[in-house]
Amino acid sequence: MATPRFPLWEVFIRSRTGLAHRHVGSLHAVDVASALEAARDLFTRRNEGVSIWVVPSASISASDPAEKAMMFDPASDKIYRHPTFYEVPEDVGHM
Amino acid sequence: MSTASISLSKEPLVRFILRRADDALVLGHRLSEWCGHAPLLEEEMALANIALDHLGQARALYTYAAEVEAAGLDEDAYAYRRDPVDYLNVLLVERPNGDFAHTIVRLWLYSAFMSLWWQAMTGSKDAQLSAIAARAVKEVAYHLRHAANWLVRLGDGTAQSHQRTQMALDQLWPYAGEMFTSQPDEEDLIATGIAIDPETLRQAWLTRIMNEAAQALLKMPTAPFSQQGGRSGNHSEAMGHLLAELQFMQRTYPGAQW
Numbered sequence: 639m640a641t642p643r644f645p646l647w648e649v650f651i652r653s654r655t656g657l658a659h660r661h662v663g664s665l666h667a668v669d670v671a672s673a674l675e676a677a678r679d680l681f682t683r684r685n686e687g688v689s690i691w692v693v694p695s696a697s698i699s700a701s702d703p704a705e706k707a708m709m710f711d712p713a714s715d716k717i718y719r720h721p722t723f724y725e726v727p728e729d730v731g732h733m
Numbered sequence: 734m735s736t737a738s739i740s741l742s743k744e745p746l747v748r749f750i751l752r753r754a755d756d757a758l759v760l761g762h763r764l765s766e767w768c769g770h771a772p773l774l775e776e777e778m779a780l781a782n783i784a785l786d787h788l789g790q791a792r793a794l795y796t797y798a799a800e801v802e803a804a805g806l807d808e809d810a811y812a813y814r815r816d817p818v819d820y821l822n823v824l825l826v827e828r829p830n831g832d833f834a835h836t837i838v839r840l841w842l843y844s845a846f847m848s849l850w851w852q853a854m855t856g857s858k859d860a861q862l863s864a865i866a867a868r869a870v871k872e873v874a875y876h877l878r879h880a881a882n883w884l885v886r887l888g889d890g891t892a893q894s895h896q897r898t899q900m901a902l903d904q905l906w907p908y909a910g911e912m913f914t915s916q917p918d919e920e921d922l923i924a925t926g927i928a929i930d931p932e933t934l935r936q937a938w939l940t941r942i943m944n945e946a947a948q949a950l951l952k953m954p955t956a957p958f959s960q961q962g963g964r965s966g967n968h969s970e971a972m973g974h975l976l977a978e979l980q981f982m983q984r985t986y987p988g989a990q991w
Contacts, residue, residue: 665775668886683778
């Protein structure tokens with residue numbers, strides 16, 4: 639039912655303070671207020687979050703899957719970009 | 734476990750609790766009837782969530798009523814083994830769902846009242862009721878917002894949605910007044926601060942209702958609050974059908990669990 643009256647929205651939930659919002663799914667809603675309500679009812683009913691963002695799906699610009707090779711393959715052999723050439727001190731923990 | 738109906742306690746506090754528990758159970762049941770029928774998938778979940786909130790409130794209240802009555806009953810006995818005449822909910826909540834506008838208008842009228850009621854009950858001298866109220870007040874705040882948002886969308890929507898919403902308001906209005914009635918056996922509870930007199934909430938309720946009705950471009954009905962009786966067990970025909978569906982499993986297979 640993705641008509642102009644029922645646009646699609648992308649939903650982002652932050653599960654805890656200090657973490658980033660993560661994409662969890664999408665829904666249809668007439669406007670931002672009902673999109674937020676629907677997101678709350680669909681995606682936070684099992685205590686999943688403390689904050690919700692909704693974004694009109696139409697506002698998201700995506701990379702073209704046909705350009706995947708050009709966009710992403712060149713990064714695959716640049717191992718020197720990974721911070722693997724020095725020791726992480728133990729008390730830094732998970733990075 | 735038997736299928737025999739239980740008889741209604743005469744204890745005022747038990748009856749006071751059951752009146753509110755029955756409101757919650759019956760409205761929760763009505764809302765759950767939308768499962769598989771809601772106009773949108775998103776709304777399906779919203780109505781089911783709200784139905785479950787009401788079921789949760791009913792359970793908390795029934796459990797407390799059983800504790801006060803101390804007759805060996807439990808929440809299931811109250812829900813499944815009482816006849817319609819011993820159910821004490823207001824008539825408003827047992828009205829058939831009708832169309833979506835009808836369901837929304839009823840939820841709005843009821844939640845606008847209950848948000849005030851639960852808020853006031855957080856100050857109850859009864860610690861258990863005050864604790865139940867503290868949880869319920871957050872739930873009902875969301876129910877009211879959800880219903881009021883839909884009310885404006887429907888009332889200020891298309892010609893058809895406006896007409897259906899106005900019709901729902903006109904038809905349900907005579908039932909709204911029963912929420913403000915208190916029963917003779919509640920006088921002592923009100924005097925001691927355990928219960929509250931719902932009449933004291935009427936003006937705040939009306940102000941909110943008129944304000945949101947105006948936003949939704951709805952005309953306030955002028956009909957009197959003529960439909961009452963649920964609080965004393967005088968229910969409409971719809972209540973019998975509702976309880977038949979709600980109770981038949983436990984009445985047919987007593988104590989069945991899964």
